[in-house]
Amino acid sequence: MAEPFLIGEAMTGGYGAVDILHACTIAVEPGEIAVIVGPNGAGKSTAMKAVFGMLTLRGGHVRLDGEDITALSPQARVAKGMAFVPQTQNIFTSMTVEENLEMGAFLRRDDIKTTLDQVYHLFPILKTKRRQAAGELSGGQRQQVAVGRALMTQPKVLMLDEPTAGVSPIVMDELFDRIIEVARTGISILMVEQNARQAL
Numbered sequence: 645m646a647e648p649f650l651i652g653e654a655m656t657g658g659y660g661a662v663d664i665l666h667a668c669t670i671a672v673e674p675g676e677i678a679v680i681v682g683p684n685g686a687g688k689s690t691a692m693k694a695v696f697g698m699l700t701l702r703g704g705h706v707r708l709d710g711e712d713i714t715a716l717s718p719q720a721r722v723a724k725g726m727a728f729v730p731q732t733q734n735i736f737t738s739m740t741v742e743e744n745l746e747m748g749a750f751l752r753r754d755d756i757k758t759t760l761d762q763v764y765h766l767f768p769i770l771k772t773k774r775r776q777a778a779g780e781l782s783g784g785q786r787q788q789v790a791v792g793r794a795l796m797t798q799p800k801v802l803m804l805d806e807p808t809a810g811v812s813p814i815v816m817d818e819l820f821d822r823i824i825e826v827a828r829t830g831i832s833i834l835m836v837e838q839n840a841r842q843a844l
Contacts (some may be wrong), residue, residue: 686799737779748796784815
């Protein structure tokens, strides 16, 4: 059987001397949405950070498309095709919507216009508000900016840490619909979500 496109295998690690993860394994295939569910304090976000290289593993490894990326920094993982949207502080509030999206393409050396148009097609409200400061947007719109900025990197894997936290049920449904659209393009999605029923 072929190995999953992204796998964090037997990951052990945490913060300081305390291990939060104990031989934790997470895997996702291309175009698949994998959801990490569980109560607060269960280590969901820690597992996500481990996969993205934001904490040092004491055991286990992470592989992307067959390549061991365990020792790579988060920045190097972005260059390999991973994008991470944290739960909070995930936009530049004083910058415009479009400037936020352009920041997502900072590693790219090609023309970003096509990708920008794709993001605006996915989230039409962002095109309408592209000249507005991102800090003036609603919670749901801010999340769209954060996801849009991550998509500007043209990722193979999109990682979302509780993307619907603090948004209304209507906005939550819309965000999930957009996430499904993204997955249909072949991008792997790894997501932490409190609303397990909704996510499933």
